Amino acid sequence: MRKKTKKIYVGDVAVGGDSPISVQSMTTAKTSDVEAVVAQIHTLEKAGCDIARSAINSIEDAEAIPEIKSRTSIPLVADIQFDYKLALAAVENGCDCLRYNPGNIGGEDKVRLLVDKCKEKNIPIRIGVNSGSIAKEIIDKFGGVNADSLVASALEEVKILEDMDFTDIKISVKSSDVNTMIDAYRMLSDKVEYPLHLGVTEAGPLYQALVKSSIGIGTLLKEGIGDTIRVSITGDVVEEVKAGKAILKALNLRRDGIDIVSCPTCSRTTVDLAKIVKEVEDKTANLDLSAKVAIMGCPVNGPGESKEADFGISAANGMGFLFKNGKTIKKVKEEEIVDTLIESLVEANKNEN
Ligand code: SF4
Known part of the structure; x- marks a missing residue:
C-alpha cells in the first residue's frame, strides 16, 4: 500500500498524497541558452516527462526562466547549489520549485528571506541530500556516508524550514549505492510525511543505470514509498524518462x-x-x-x-x-x-x- 504523504504542487503537477507518481528529468544545456533548453524540454515532454529541472548557475540562467517557461508546458524546477541570491532570483523569475538545501545559505536572516519569497509565490522546496554532499560533522557523527547520515542530514534541512513554518517540502536522499539508497528512503519515510523524490544518484551509463535504478526505485515503490522519480543516466536524458515510465509501468503504477x-x-x-x-x-x-x-x-x-x-x-x-x-x-x-x-x-x- 502506498504510504500517505502530504500533497504539494510543482506548478500544476501534484506530488504526493494520492497523485500519480511523476517522472522527472534534467536538462543538460546551459540554462541561459534558451533555444537549447526549450528544445530539450520539448523532447522530454514528448517522451512523457512530467517535471523538468534545470541547473541555475548564474543570474543569466535565472533570467532565462520566464522565456523557457513561456515556451514549454511542464513545470520547471530550478536546481541551485549554494548561492541563495540565485535561489531568490529563480523564484522571482517564476520557477515552479526550488531544489535547494537551506543549510547551504549561511544565516537565518537569509533563509528567512528565501522562505518568505517561496511562501509569497507558493513555491515548494526540494531538499536534496546526496551521498557526496553530507556535512563533515554528520559523517563523523554517524561513522561515514551511510543511510543514517543521509537521513540525519535531510532532517536537519527539514528542521530549518519547519522552524520557519515552511512545510511545502519534498525530499530526496540519493546515494550511488543502491542498498544505502533503499535503506535511507525507508528510514526517512518512517520519519516524515513529506513526499519523497526517489533516485539513485550517479547511477552510471545506460545499462548500469537502468539496473541500479530499477532495483532501487522499484523496490521502494513496491513498498509504497516514493511520490516522484528520476532515473539518472550518463547519456541521453530522454532515456531517463523512458526508463522512469517503464519502471512505473512494470509496477502497474502508470498506464499511459x-x-x-x-x-x-x-x-x-x-x-x-x-x-x-x-x-x-x-x-x-x-x-x-x-x-x-x-x-x-x-x-x-x-x-x-x-x-x-x-x-x-x-x-x-x-x-x-x-x-x-x-x-x-x-x-x-x-x-x-x-x-x-x-x-x-x-x-x-x-x-x-
Ligand atoms: S513459443 Fe512462441 S510465443 Fe513462446 S517464445 Fe517461442 S515464439 Fe515466442
Whole structure:
C-alpha cells in the first residue's frame, strides 16, 4: 500500500498524497541558452516527462526562466547549489520549485528571506541530500556516508524550514549505492510525511543505470514509498524518462503510453520479432495511446500468451495475426500487421475516451 504523504504542487503537477507518481528529468544545456533548453524540454515532454529541472548557475540562467517557461508546458524546477541570491532570483523569475538545501545559505536572516519569497509565490522546496554532499560533522557523527547520515542530514534541512513554518517540502536522499539508497528512503519515510523524490544518484551509463535504478526505485515503490522519480543516466536524458515510465509501468503504477510485452523468441519463431517490436515502439512513440500490447513470435502460443494484454500480435509464414482477449480477431499480410494493430489501438482508445 502506498504510504500517505502530504500533497504539494510543482506548478500544476501534484506530488504526493494520492497523485500519480511523476517522472522527472534534467536538462543538460546551459540554462541561459534558451533555444537549447526549450528544445530539450520539448523532447522530454514528448517522451512523457512530467517535471523538468534545470541547473541555475548564474543570474543569466535565472533570467532565462520566464522565456523557457513561456515556451514549454511542464513545470520547471530550478536546481541551485549554494548561492541563495540565485535561489531568490529563480523564484522571482517564476520557477515552479526550488531544489535547494537551506543549510547551504549561511544565516537565518537569509533563509528567512528565501522562505518568505517561496511562501509569497507558493513555491515548494526540494531538499536534496546526496551521498557526496553530507556535512563533515554528520559523517563523523554517524561513522561515514551511510543511510543514517543521509537521513540525519535531510532532517536537519527539514528542521530549518519547519522552524520557519515552511512545510511545502519534498525530499530526496540519493546515494550511488543502491542498498544505502533503499535503506535511507525507508528510514526517512518512517520519519516524515513529506513526499519523497526517489533516485539513485550517479547511477552510471545506460545499462548500469537502468539496473541500479530499477532495483532501487522499484523496490521502494513496491513498498509504497516514493511520490516522484528520476532515473539518472550518463547519456541521453530522454532515456531517463523512458526508463522512469517503464519502471512505473512494470509496477502497474502508470498506464499511459504503450506497454510492450514481447516474447524472447525461440526456435518456433519464423519472423524478425525484434524488428516488429521496434516498429511498434517507433510508430506508437508519439501517439497519445494507453494499452498493453503483447508481441509474440508464433501464432500458436500467441493468443494464450497475449491474454493478459489489451491486444496481441504475432506473425508467421507471411501472415500476421491480431489477438484480443485470447482470440484471433484479424488475419492480414505479415507486413500489414503493425499498422493493423495501431489502427485497432487508436479505435479502442477513442472508444474509451
Ligand atoms: S510465443 Fe512462441 S515464439 Fe515466442 S517464445 Fe513462446 S513459443 Fe517461442
